[in-house]
Amino acid sequence: MADVVRFRLQDQHAVDALSRHVLGHDAAEAGRLRWGWQYLQNPNNPPDGPQIWVAKEGPTVVGQQATMPVRLSLKGVEIQASWGMDAMVAPERQRQGIGEALFRAWDHGTGAALGLGLSAASLGLFRKLNWPRAGHLPCLVKPLTRRALRNPDWPVPVNRLLSALTYPLVRVVARTRPLGAQVEPIRYFDRRFSELWDQVAGSFGLAVRRDAAYLNWRYIEPPHVRYSVVALKRDETVGGYAVYRHVREPRGRATVLVDFLADPADRVGLQTLLRWVDREAAAADSDKIRACSTHAGFRRLLRREGYFPVRSSIGLVAKINAVAVPRGFYERTGDWHVTLGDSDQDR
């Protein structure tokens, strides 16, 4: 049986070889582009280096479980936690318990193990380990053009008919609405965003600490993806932010609202950010805007702003080790703040 140990930089070549073996050359190359940023530059890394576990047979790495360390806030009580990601075991060693040994090492080494966007294999492994699952990350879509509702599996006449029938509704939903506060594009999160986080952290049952250091690393510095970021200005303070990007998809163009934050009680704040993103999406000729949020209050506001719930396949797992959580904690996710920006879901 392989030995499960913490990754050291000397293992890098062996891990690259494993990635090529499991994922194929192109996906492994794409992973290399983000590796240094993802695993070495994370401001929440512990002093002893990246939190990656590898399964070794001699010098050969046959499996890895990598993680993204974060500070996790449970109603303002902060614990150390990590999102699990880039789990892989060499195909000839799969179904021999190596994945399980790696997940257990990660679980022992973290205050809370978190997973988002799970493959069928990792979902099977979470099930086998009996870790609590928190369902799926709820997602919503706002249609902006008649192309938004097209389905590539349907014949052209059906799509045309659907577009014609829904167009009046789409026009109403997509109409421009006034902004209730000042919004400004930014390229840097300053200390006021950490202050905002400190003010709102207590409202969320579970949320990754979104302070300036985390936000700059997560949304300004990635080498492989470029985000647009806007701040909601209130005199000398900030009341929120939104992070989004425009993507080309097989069915047209979409704007993805990757992450956002405002006080859940500040309806006008989030509404203003959403309306700004509406305008940007229209200017980019997007057919729709996509957003995901566990927070019931945020979702209510999204619906009021023209978003419709859609089926989500993004599985969410959380296992809190550092503190006791009340019964039913993992079933009641309506006050959690998890978005597409969490973990490495958007990449």
Ligand SMILES: CC(C)(COP(=O)(O)OP(=O)(O)OC[C@H]1O[C@@H](n2cnc3c(N)ncnc32)[C@H](O)[C@@H]1OP(=O)(O)O)[C@@H](O)C(=O)NCCC(=O)NCCS
């Ligand atoms: C996910 C992965 C790391 C699991 O590693 P592993 O060493 O095969 O895991 P284990 O042998 O410890 O398997 C434990 C359990 O996981 C589940 N599991 C593993 N592979 C599975 C698969 N292909 N389909 C469904 N369930 C699977 C099963 O419940 C299994 O228990 P069982 O063998 O008693 O049925 C491995 O399958 C892998 O590298 N997959 C490809 C990459 C991937 O999907 N990564 C996850 C990204 S989120």
